[in-house]
Amino acid sequence: MTIPTPEERQFWEDNGYLVLEQAMVGKDLLRLQEAFHRAAADCKEEWLQGIARGTRPAAHFDIPNPFEHDDVFIDLIDHPSWYPYLLDFADGELILLGPQVRTLPAQPISYVGWHPDVPQTNPLHMKVQIYVEDVPADGGAFAFVPGSHKPDAGDCPKPRPLDAMPGHIVLPGKAGDAILFNSYGWHTSMVNATSLARKSIILIYERWTEGRVAPDRYAAIEDRMTTTARRKLFGLEPCQSS
Amino acid sequence: MPVVLIDAHAHVFAKVSGEFPRQVTDTTPADREATAEQLLERMAATGVEKANLIQIGGQGVEHHRYLLRCLRTYPEHFRGIGLIADHQHPEEQMDRLAGDGGIIGFRLFDIGGPRDPLAPMDVRTFETYPVWRHAAEKDYVIWLYPQAAENHCVPFMLQAFPEMTVVYNHLAFCPGDGTFGRDEAGRAQIDLPIPPQTRYNTMGLHQYPNVCVMLSGQYAFSKEAYPYKDLSQWHGNLLRTFQADHLMWGTDSPWIVQDPGYDELVRVIDAQLPESKAQDRALIMGGTAQARLFSR
Numbered sequence: 001m002t003i004p005t006p007e008e009r010q011f012w013e014d015n016g017y018l019v020l021e022q023a024m025v026g027k028d029l030l031r032l033q034e035a036f037h038r039a040a041a042d043c044k045e046e047w048l049q050g051i052a053r054g055t056r057p058a059a060h061f062d063i064p065n066p067f068e069h070d071d072v073f074i075d076l077i078d079h080p081s082w083y084p085y086l087l088d089f090a091d092g093e094l095i096l097l098g099p100q101v102r103t104l105p106a107q108p109i110s111y112v113g114w115h116p117d118v119p120q121t122n123p124l125h126m127k128v129q130i131y132v133e134d135v136p137a138d139g140g141a142f143a144f145v146p147g148s149h150k151p152d153a154g155d156c157p158k159p160r161p162l163d164a165m166p167g168h169i170v171l172p173g174k175a176g177d178a179i180l181f182n183s184y185g186w187h188t189s190m191v192n193a194t195s196l197a198r199k200s201i202i203l204i205y206e207r208w209t210e211g212r213v214a215p216d217r218y219a220a221i222e223d224r225m226t227t228t229a230r231r232k233l234f235g236l237e238p239c240q241s242s
Numbered sequence: 243m244p245v246v247l248i249d250a251h252a253h254v255f256a257k258v259s260g261e262f263p264r265q266v267t268d269t270t271p272a273d274r275e276a277t278a279e280q281l282l283e284r285m286a287a288t289g290v291e292k293a294n295l296i297q298i299g300g301q302g303v304e305h306h307r308y309l310l311r312c313l314r315t316y317p318e319h320f321r322g323i324g325l326i327a328d329h330q331h332p333e334e335q336m337d338r339l340a341g342d343g344g345i346i347g348f349r350l351f352d353i354g355g356p357r358d359p360l361a362p363m364d365v366r367t368f369e370t371y372p373v374w375r376h377a378a379e380k381d382y383v384i385w386l387y388p389q390a391a392e393n394h395c396v397p398f399m400l401q402a403f404p405e406m407t408v409v410y411n412h413l414a415f416c417p418g419d420g421t422f423g424r425d426e427a428g429r430a431q432i433d434l435p436i437p438p439q440t441r442y443n444t445m446g447l448h449q450y451p452n453v454c455v456m457l458s459g460q461y462a463f464s465k466e467a468y469p470y471k472d473l474s475q476w477h478g479n480l481l482r483t484f485q486a487d488h489l490m491w492g493t494d495s496p497w498i499v500q501d502p503g504y505d506e507l508v509r510v511i512d513a514q515l516p517e518s519k520a521q522d523r524a525l526i527m528g529g530t531a532q533a534r535l536f537s538r
Contacts, residue, residue, distance in 0.1 A: 048358060054390035054418025054434045058359040059442030105359040107394070108401035109446030113483075158482075160449040197360055 003084040012089065016149030016185040019171060023081035023178035024130065033175070035070035036132050036199060039063045040103055059111035061197075063101040067221045073099060074224055076203060078233055082128050082178055086205055090124055093208040093239040095232070097125075104140045104198035110191050113158055114165055117183035120151050124207040125183040130176075132199040137172040140192030142179055142200075144169060149185035156186045163190070208232075208239035247508070248528035249285065249293040250535065251411065251458045251492025254278045254312055262308040264299030269428050269497075276496035278312040282319065284495070284504040291528070294321045294492070294535055296349060296385065301325040306339055313344025321535050323347050323385045329354065329370045336376055346538055347383025347407070348373065355395030365402045368395060378403040383535065387411040390418040393440045400450050407452040407534060409490065412459030413476060416440040429497050430462045437476045448484045454534060455480050457526060458492035460510060461501070468502035469513035477514040486522035490531045 004012065012018050024032060043063050050056025066073040077083075077096050087094050104111070118125045135141050145168045147153065159165045170190055171179055181187060183204075192198050206212065218225070218234045231237045256262040258272035266272050278295075285293060295312060299305050306324055313322045324339040326332045326348050339345045354369020356362075365371055377384055386408055388396060393416045400406065415438045423431040438444075447453040457477060464470035480489060493507040511526055518526075 044360075049419075051359070051394075051439075052357065052389075052391040052419045054416060054421055054439055057439045057442040058390075058394035061360070103360070105394070106363070107359075107443070108397045109443075109449065111442040111446065113446070195362065 004088055008085070009088070012085075012180075012182075015146040017144050017146065017171075017179060017181040018085065019173070020081055020085075020178040020180065022174065022176050024079070024176040029176045031072050032076070032130075032201075033132055035072040036101065036201070039066060039069040039101065042069070057111070059105070059107065061103040061105070065220075066099055066101040067218065071224060073101065073201075074221060076130070076201065078230055082180055085180055086126055086128070089126060090205070090207045094205055095208045095212060095235050095239065097204040097206050099204070100202040102198075102200055102202060104189065104192055104200070106140075106192045106195055106197060108191065108193070110140075110162055110189050112188055114145075114156055114162065114168075114186050114188045116148070116156055116186055120184055122184075122206075123209050123212075126205045127181055127183055128203040128205075129179045129181070130201045130203070131173045131178070132201060133175045135173050135198050135200065136194065137170050138191065138193040139172070139196065140194075140198035141170050141172045141190050142181075143171065143188050143190050144179075144181055145186040147185075149182040153184075153186070161191075162188055210238070245524045246292070246528040246532055247288075247290040248490075248531040248536070249290050249493050249495065250409075250490035250531040251296055251456050252281060252293045252495040253298045253497075254281055254295055254308065255299050256308040262311075264305050264308070268424075270299060276499075278316060278320070281495060282316065284499070285319075288505050288508045290508065292319050292321075292531070292536060293495075294323065294531065296323045297325045301327040303327075303335055303338060306345075310339070310342065310344065314342060317344065320344065321346050323349050323383070325349055326373060329373050332373045333376045336373070336382060337380070340380070340382060346535060347385050347409075348377065349385035349387065349411075351387050351389070353388055353392045353395040353399065355392050355398070357391045359394045363395065363398045365395075365398050368399070371399075374399050374403055374406065378406055381407075381538070383407045383409060385409050385411060388416050390416040390434075390438075390440050394443045397443060397447060400447060400453065404450055405452060406450075407454070408447075408450075409454045409456055409534075410444065411456050412494070413457060413463060413473065414438065414441070414444050414455050414480065415459070415463050416444075425461075427501060432462050434463060436463065436465075436472055437479065441479075445479075445483050448488065452534070453484075454488045454490060454530065455484055456490050456492050457511060457514070458494045460514075461494075461498060468506055469510055471513070474514050477511075481515060481518060481522065481526075486518075486525035487530055487533070489526045490534075491527050
């Protein structure tokens with residue numbers, strides 16, 4: 001079977017997102033969960049100190065430099081469950097912009113409103129959100145407006161509350177589910193009204209353009225860039241051979 | 243329609259005396275005064291009709307004597323915000339201070355909730371919960387200037403009291419540990435990123451109907467001289483998110499009287515929001531304060 005299938009590609013083009021149920025399972029998922037929890041425990045005190053100083057947000061807890069914590073985070077970047085899709089959507093010219101290994105505390109409000117990440121003038125910009133643990137609809141689930149990634153979508157409305165956005169869908173999921181989305185599209189994190197923090201990882205990619213990524217950006221993990229494809233993905237080598 | 247200018251955040255205090263006791267600090271020594279009459283003179287010279295006076299000099303009832311006198315003497319010009327000595331048992335003091343009608347709300351610098359955002363959140367255990375509960379019962383305003391360490395607790399309070407009128411002070415910046423300093427004139431200088439990291443727990447509060455933000459204190463957070471242009475984008479963000487009918491302008495007088503001057507502060511919103519609509523600026527410069535503070 002080709003990835004994506006013609007049906008998946010059409011759905012992506014029409015709607016701007018794809019849900020990959022159980023993209024990570026079994027030992028693969030368990031390894032990720034353990035690394036996530038370990039890194040979060042290691043970094044939490046520094047986060048709390050940053051909040052108190054006013055230099056870190058309290059609304060979400062991102063692990064700094066996650067690639068340096070565990071190779072599992074590096075292996076996510078070209079994970080076979082979603083990497084072929086991204087590569088296809090970017091016509092083979094794909095770079096990583098960065099990961100967000102994120103814990104989202106329960107809060108009566110969302111930390112972010114409806115928004116696109118980039119304007120249509122930006123090169124194709126895509127994200128993968130991986131649920132590390134189950135995320136119910138009221139647990140800070142990802143939400144998206146299908147079709148809003150298209151050039152004629154217009155300006156993103158700013159409805160209040162978030163669930164007043166016309167045409168939106170909320171995407172709860174199980175641990176190991178992944179959501180690919182076109183970042184031109186309008187999206188948000190819904191309110192986490194549960195008593196539990198949401199744990200997810202957001203991977204950010206873009207179609208390669210010259211000069212977009214500094215070659216020394218991932219110098220600290222260069223020894224793990226063991227294939228040409230990975231070196232291109234991490235911006236250590238240009239995607240184009242010319 | 244004429245624009246009514248209202249300075250929604252100013253301080254007055256008298257020299258320390260038996261009649262007007264107060265605590266002293268480096269910036270408010272015993273022999274310093276910033277009187278209501280001085281403020282009224284500056285207001286008159288700049289076309290400002292009314293002001294909301296924020297208590298300074300102590301939390302005890304006796305420390306409020308000068309503020310109460312000003313409110314009684316000039317009821318057509320002033321409203322006031324008081325302080326509370328005992329957050330666990332605040333009811334009597336709140337009602338006593340608000341008894342004459344001049345004091346319309348109370349200022350909080352703390353929430354008293356968990357500093358860990360991942361901790362269980364039960365607002366009934368927050369130290370200031372009795373203040374919020376009583377304010378909700380009596381329709382008092384909460385004048386809020388929380389620490390960064392516990393700003394994430396505020397949304398939980400608003401979830402419990404969604405109709406509460408809450409006014410975030412000073413551009414919704416929340417001072418952090420170790421960020422407080424003084425400039426050459428002894429004024430507060432608070433070294434925080436622009437925009438503030440606490441915005442992720444603050445901007446979403448626009449969904450509550452009575453959460454407002456005070457556009458004041460620019461001198462303390464800007465890294466530049468007047469007109470503090472490095473804060474312009476943040477002013478714009480606040481306007482887009484909260485809308486003008488939830489924004490108020492204040493001078494933080496007397497701290498700005500020498501630098502840059504009261505008259506300059508009257509023009510600071512024009513400088514910060516040069517492309518805003520005239521009707522929005524009219525709301526910010528007085529319309530919102532009239533509706534939410536003076537017409538209560």
